[in-house]
Amino acid sequence: MRTQVAIIGAGPSGLLLSHLLHLEGVDTVVVESQSRAYVEARIRAGVLEHGAAQTLVEAGVGARLQREGLVHHGINLNFSGQTHRIDLSDLTGGSAVTVYGQHEVVKDLIEARLSSGGDLRFAASDVQISGIDGDAPGLAFTQDGQRQEIACAFVAGCDGFHGVSRGYVPASQHRIYERSYPFAWLGILAAARPASEELIYARHANGFALLSMRSAEITRAYLQCAPDEDLAQWSDAHVWDELHKRLEVDGAFRVNEGPILQRGVTPMRSFVIEPMQYRRLFLVGDAAHIVPPTGAKGMNLAMADVRVLSRALADYFRSGKTDRLDAYSATCLRRVWQVQRFSWWMTALLHRFPDADAFGERLRDAELRHVVSSRAASRVLAENYVGLPYDI
Ligand code: RFL
Numbered sequence: 001m002r003t004q005v006a007i008i009g010a011g012p013s014g015l016l017l018s019h020l021l022h023l024e025g026v027d028t029v030v031v032e033s034q035s036r037a038y039v040e041a042r043i044r045a046g047v048l049e050h051g052a053a054q055t056l057v058e059a060g061v062g063a064r065l066q067r068e069g070l071v072h073h074g075i076n077l078n079f080s081g082q083t084h085r086i087d088l089s090d091l092t093g094g095s096a097v098t099v100y101g102q103h104e105v106v107k108d109l110i111e112a113r114l115s116s117g118g119d120l121r122f123a124a125s126d127v128q129i130s131g132i133d134g135d136a137p138g139l140a141f142t143q144d145g146q147r148q149e150i151a152c153a154f155v156a157g158c159d160g161f162h163g164v165s166r167g168y169v170p171a172s173q174h175r176i177y178e179r180s181y182p183f184a185w186l187g188i189l190a191a192a193r194p195a196s197e198e199l200i201y202a203r204h205a206n207g208f209a210l211l212s213m214r215s216a217e218i219t220r221a222y223l224q225c226a227p228d229e230d231l232a233q234w235s236d237a238h239v240w241d242e243l244h245k246r247l248e249v250d251g252a253f254r255v256n257e258g259p260i261l262q263r264g265v266t267p268m269r270s271f272v273i274e275p276m277q278y279r280r281l282f283l284v285g286d287a288a289h290i291v292p293p294t295g296a297k298g299m300n301l302a303m304a305d306v307r308v309l310s311r312a313l314a315d316y317f318r319s320g321k322t323d324r325l326d327a328y329s330a331t332c333l334r335r336v337w338q339v340q341r342f343s344w345w346m347t348a349l350l351h352r353f354p355d356a357d358a359f360g361e362r363l364r365d366a367e368l369r370h371v372v373s374s375r376a377a378s379r380v381l382a383e384n385y386v387g388l389p390y391d392i
């Protein structure tokens, strides 16, 4: 097999890259270790930045997103027994975010690729990269018991944080920046009408909580928990009890309960590898960086990388020019560090740190009060939340 760009991973990064390159007339093969059904059912992110939603619409894969996505013009911050609304649209000159599940984005992109003859290889095992040091790179993988090989000009590592691509960058050629957090999120998906029209981020003595949604009938919610939390210790009643306690601060509303359809624990980590390229291998999305989910940024940042890489590759295949490809890592890293800063800040502001002293707690309360009472401070939150411009 031969293709121009071999893509590892059919998450949002790999699928969007394949789709945008297809629109530019560049040929790709996507190799994914899981089945199509698995990636289409994997519940993860839920909030699309203004620009990310626009990217999907402009690329012709936004019809369902425009029909079914929930446009949110504000978010709520709860602390010290009160709810404060941040009016995202008013503070950003009209921008908003769209609540639309990552698995729906994945479904839409798979559908678009397959209907235009895209080559997606699901359930592929033992993916190996070769030749990225020279000018004849390739991928090998096993599918249906058969070893297969793809020759290509470039490899895009879109295989997430636990993928294989990052391991192909020699240790002497990269530097890793990371930070872990002394807590995790217990996430649930429930068949319950969302109790609030907009998301609620809560800082509470018992820990952070977030009320989100996937549709008018499905609630998504998270509770701060220990990194090694034992899910077996959390009965459904205990989960609802904590959500009531942490979210219902001013008596104005009540979290709606319903059957819990899915639950899981998400660890929190900040991670960046620099540079995001090694010769003919480009790292994209979670393969190159992870942010804690508090700012709702991971999928959006992955899509921003894809925009940069797809344009650079299209340039190269059209005219042989390499300047945009050479600048890929530096261009992406500018946004990556802006988003790292914001995600770290939202996380630190809203969570309980086991080792925090009383002075530190008071400082966080003061900062939250400043964020909701100063228009300048609210704007800083709002413009980061709806997404910074792509040309930073
Ligand atoms: P993905 O989605 O992990 O996709 C990688 C794909 O590669 C496959 N793969 C391999 N394929 C072949 N060979 C191998 N050796 C392979 N190893 C792995 C995997 O099966 C998978 O299909 O990475 P990608 O595409 O870079 O996308 C990144 C996003 O998934 C991630 O940043 C977000 O989910 C993060 N995130 C959120 N992001 C947002 O923008 N907004 C949110 O509201 C938001 N909330 C969240 C989140 C992540 C969460 N979890 C579970 C980590 C909430 C949670 C709870």
Ligand code: PHB
Pocket: 044, 045, 046, 047, 199, 210, 212, 213, 220, 293, 294, 295, 296, 297
């Ligand atoms: C979600 O709906 O899954 C979600 C929303 C906002 C976040 C993180 C996750 O900050």
